[in-house]
Amino acid sequence: MLKKFINKPEDVVNEMIEGYLVAHKDVVRKLDSSRVLVRKEAPIEGKVGIVTGGGSGHKPAFIGYIGENLLDAVAVGDIFASPSAKQIYDAIKAVDSGRGVLCVLGNYSGDVMNFDMAVEMARDEGIKVEQVIINDDVGSAPRENRENRRGVAGEVIVWKAVGAKAAKGASLEEVKEIAQRVNDNTRSMGVAHSPCAVPSKMYGGEPTFTLGEMEMEIGVGHHGEPGVKRMPIKTADEVTKMLVEPVLEDLPFRKGDRVSVLINGLGSTSLLEMYIIYRKLYQILKGREITIAISFIGEFFTSLEMGGFSITLTRLDKELESLLKSPAKSPLFHYC
Amino acid sequence: MLKKFINKPEDVVNEMIEGYLVAHKDVVRKLDSSRVLVRKEAPIEGKVGIVTGGGSGHKPAFIGYIGENLLDAVAVGDIFASPSAKQIYDAIKAVDSGRGVLCVLGNYSGDVMNFDMAVEMARDEGIKVEQVIINDDVGSAPRENRENRRGVAGEVIVWKAVGAKAAKGASLEEVKEIAQRVNDNTRSMGVAHSPCAVPSKMYGGEPTFTLGEMEMEIGVGHHGEPGVKRMPIKTADEVTKMLVEPVLEDLPFRKGDRVSVLINGLGSTSLLEMYIIYRKLYQILKGREITIAISFIGEFFTSLEMGGFSITLTRLDKELESLLKSPAKSPLFHYC
Amino acid sequence: MASKIVSILQEIVKVLEEKKAELNRLDANLGDGDHGRTVVNAFRNVIEQNKDLEYKDLGDALQKIGRTLAFSTGAATGPLFGSAFIEAGKRVQGKEKLTLRDWKNALSGAVEGVKKRGKAEVGDKTMLDTLYPAVKALEQSVDKNESLKEGLLKAIEAAKRGMESTKDLISRRGRSSRLGERTIGHIDPGAASSYYILQTIIKNCLEEE
Amino acid sequence: MASKIVSILQEIVKVLEEKKAELNRLDANLGDGDHGRTVVNAFRNVIEQNKDLEYKDLGDALQKIGRTLAFSTGAATGPLFGSAFIEAGKRVQGKEKLTLRDWKNALSGAVEGVKKRGKAEVGDKTMLDTLYPAVKALEQSVDKNESLKEGLLKAIEAAKRGMESTKDLISRRGRSSRLGERTIGHIDPGAASSYYILQTIIKNCLEEE
Ligand SMILES: Nc1ncnc2c1ncn2[C@@H]1O[C@H](COP(=O)(O)OP(=O)(O)O)[C@@H](O)[C@H]1O
């Protein structure tokens, strides 16, 4: 059993939200009737609302990104479980200023079905809603089945870009097109050497998977979904290579490309390690004459205390680069 | 053995620095002759230089705080080991604009002795240098022996305050007084349920301590130093109480006080848990009519992948509150 | 008639409560181990939100239940069960009592609802593998002009065999599809829960006859 | 004379290299397990930075060594060993050869250096517990007018007993002080390394006589 500092397992999400609300009451509020967190100022006159949602346990995602030039509302599910369609519907309604709402979600069947229902319902009421499903995880299905791939840390890049676009007053169609464009140009791949645990007992929970003493798993998902391959753990340089090569080939990224780089810690992997990884990644991209235009290194989309990390590359054009480089500010994410 | 993504254990610090430098070359540079990271613009005309240093493995501390209204230079030791006096001396020289340099360090004998030597040396050369030793960890010695206490996450609060004060053009004496005042008004207490490991083999290292399957240790140090008491793990609410009560009594904090709150994850404890802890902390302080004027929740001073967290309270006066609330910006810390 | 529907919903909660641990265990093999908890809460929630469920029209009642399920449950279960009830309800709109043919139409509506929502096919190791054989059995009974009771009992049998057949299938939908071949040898939790629900509904309707 | 000092430094590195694993192990009991590595590197570094160490004045040479140690080593070891050499050097300033009284003065300088730097007292389970008994032995030998050789050999003996005495002490300084009573039963690594260094220096000086 993995130890945790929690009270009753069934209360973790609600208590976390209580803590988040008192800590960041200047930025977010909660809907009375629904477990939905909303940006204090939303709906914002003239701005397309940005809604996402998903299971809990990924902090800073999702609620940590509600803020300036980022998200307007998040429907908060239980640990690793989709929120209900009602929550998503309530989120959509709460942030619609009349210019419409874009839903961005990861490609998980629970989330997809619940967003589908919510969007249908909102449309029935005359709200303009579009959705874009993110599927950046190269490790979760071969290229032929791209539509089956999971959404992982690439979601953060999408939020950043659409948040900036929406803030400029772009139309729903324009904002949606940005989300789609980022998704089409984004690929990720992860690795883990230690599991996390969904809280299930008073002081912790059972590991989501088990690996041998010195094993790691390549391609593993954000909830401990099995990946491409288990093998003995390798050096940071080797692992970095094993992750970035399939990512580079998949798009493919080419000489001369400008990219955004995201190295995302899954929970217990230290920043020390992430900078060692970044060092190698930088060398590899340099060797291929691919330019890093912007980089994010840290924990952006975790899996509780999982030990591991993912690498996300996004091919940039002028517009995407400038959107990713525009300022953004929320309780758990800053860019300026 | 705890698994890690590293290359050769003896290279971890240098490779991490390489990665850090390519990622943040617009903000920091490295001295040619010494493992010292320096703010790009330093020495800054008219500003007192702020120097710190210590062992590696605490990221975002220390180097992550080099930046605007924060630190000017950091002498980087090996994992959990003091940098040499020469490194510290080089750091001092690199950031002195003529207005003097303040060294802020944690109370560890290796650091204390090396800073002492470096400061003596710099003074011999006519540089104005002062130092303030931080000892906020209530768990490391009883009140009568306050001078023996370790410095832990409270260092971050000191950096934030002195960084802001120095940026306003204050004199060395004024900046030093702020550091001392923050230290005198700051108390911390930590807990861990899982160890970290200093990299010692190709793929990891041995745990710094071992605890029983469902045990935790109260008062544990940033390097796994033993604490006050081992006991079976408790709920988040109970643990929060066990940490904050000795902190409150030690100063003591009183009804009507305004405080800064820092909940610092030690490495693998999730933000989910930290917000559950913040919820309880908020209730306790509210019950005592102590006002939270500012709060920091996240990872600010870690111990590699240790599982645990610490709570730091600082009693504020008008000036300290305004210093802590002034903007600051570095690659791994933002406040605005 | 409100009491009758509410009492069947209460029976469903009772049965699912009994099977909760088993369903969680089945889901632990293939997914995240929460299916028992999720379905119990889902139907509890339906009762909570439809305490005064009155109807002249069984179709309306089923759709109301479906919307509550679909809308408020979360996880995969909500939209799937919800769509099943909603589509079933649409096929018996205006009816106050069901013939065997109505039962067949309702259940094939449920199948269509799940298919549409989950984009699953029969054989993908989902609740469809329970529901679809029941529809087939009902079709045959209708063709053979069998009695309501006979037909419904056969439908339960077929659903049970369908549920058991998922043991040998590879999951192609939902969370468990990530496990690929590793899913062989385990019954699908959604197939199991939908069997228990269908069985409880039919049993209670037959008792009333 | 440069070669002589450098060759003693090389001997020290050789001995510490042999004892490295043992010293790391001692430090693992009480601290962070790096003491062997740290002291070997420290003296390697001294040789590296003082390749052409010439002297007429032993006091100068010791201070130079001390400054390199103090300044470039890091950890607790650097300032402690460094201050010991620096203060020892100050007490024999201008000498090219040491009498027994010079040895006593130098070594009591080393003790003062460590005390000043580390704010430790005899009995705190540190390198002082090796060095101080050696000073005491030298004082007695000086009082008794014993020969250089006799006096130095007794100093080694006393240092050894001092090192061993740390086993029963509770650490009050440095990293290990955090362990309190749990430090009983383990020899202090700094006490051990300083014994090996002192022994190596004395042996090599006596051989030369
Ligand atoms: N796309 C789908 N189509 C049909 N049924 C599905 C689909 N996805 C999941 N299911 C059903 O849902 C069940 C899992 O439900 P549940 O555990 O409540 O949801 P979750 O996977 O979100 O935890 C599976 O056993 C399967 O029968």
Ligand SMILES: Nc1ncnc2c1ncn2[C@@H]1O[C@H](COP(=O)(O)OP(=O)(O)O)[C@@H](O)[C@H]1O
């Ligand atoms: N304050 C002090 N005064 C005297 N000696 C000390 C002091 N602190 C540490 N030591 C000595 O240093 C030794 C540890 O050195 P080392 O392991 O190299 O440093 P660190 O503790 O930084 O890893 C101890 O065994 C002890 O003899």
Ligand SMILES: [Mg+2]
């Ligand atoms: Mg679930």
Ligand SMILES: [Mg+2]
């Ligand atoms: Mg050390």
Ligand SMILES: [Mg+2]
């Ligand atoms: Mg499930």
Ligand SMILES: [Mg+2]
């Ligand atoms: Mg040591």
